[in-house]
Amino acid sequence: MIVKINPKTISLDKKFQGMCKNPYYNHPKGCPYYGKRDICPPGLPLLDEILDFEKDIYLIYTPFRVGKKAEENKINHPDWNLRQIYNSRHWQGTARKKHKLEIEEFIKNHPEMYVETNAEAHGTNLTDLMETQGIKLDWQWPPEHNVNNITYRVSIAGVKK
Numbered sequence: 001m002i003v004k005i006n007p008k009t010i011s012l013d014k015k016f017q018g019m020c021k022n023p024y025y026n027h028p029k030g031c032p033y034y035g036k037r038d039i040c041p042p043g044l045p046l047l048d049e050i051l052d053f054e055k056d057i058y059l060i061y062t063p064f065r066v067g068k069k070a071e072e073n074k075i076n077h078p079d080w081n082l083r084q085i086y087n088s089r090h091w092q093g094t095a096r097k098k099h100k101l102e103i104e105e106f107i108k109n110h111p112e113m114y115v116e117t118n119a120e121a122h123g124t125n126l127t128d129l130m131e132t133q134g135i136k137l138d139w140q141w142p143p144e145h146n147v148n149n150i151t152y153r154v155s156i157a158g159v160k161k
Helices: 014-021 066-076 092-109 126-131
Strands: 002-005 057-064 114-116 151-158
Touching: 057 092, 092 114, 092 151, 126 151
Parallel strands: none
Antiparallel strands: 002 057, 057 151, 114 151
C-alpha cells in the first residue's frame, strides 16, 4: 500500500531510536548492534533531517499474514511451540521480498524519491503513524495465535534534502 501523507502526522523524537534497546528473546539488552553499526542508532539523524518535509512524503507499507505462515508451521511441525511457529526466520525473508517489490514499483513511478526502510532508526514513531492509516500495531510476545495475525513492513519515501 502506498499512501501520500502529511508530514505533520509523523512523530519524530530521538527517544524512538531507543526502542532498539528493548529486550527480546535471548537479547536482554535489546539489539546487539545498537551504537555499533553506521545504520543503527543512536547516532543517526531524525527523518526530517534526511527527507524534505516541504515536499511530498509517502508511506509505503506491506502487510504480511504472519498468522497464516504460523498456521502452516503448526501443521507441518506439530511439536513446535508458539515461539517456534512464529520465529521470524521462517517468514521475514518473504515479507521483506514482498515489500521490496512494492518499493521498486514505487520508484519506477517516482524516480526522484528516496525510500527510507528503517524509519524507526531515524526517530519515527511508526505505531502512531500507522494509526493515522487506521492500522493498530499491537504486537505482543508471545502472540495469541490467530491465523489472521498480520505484520507490516513499513518505509517512508520523500525527496532527499
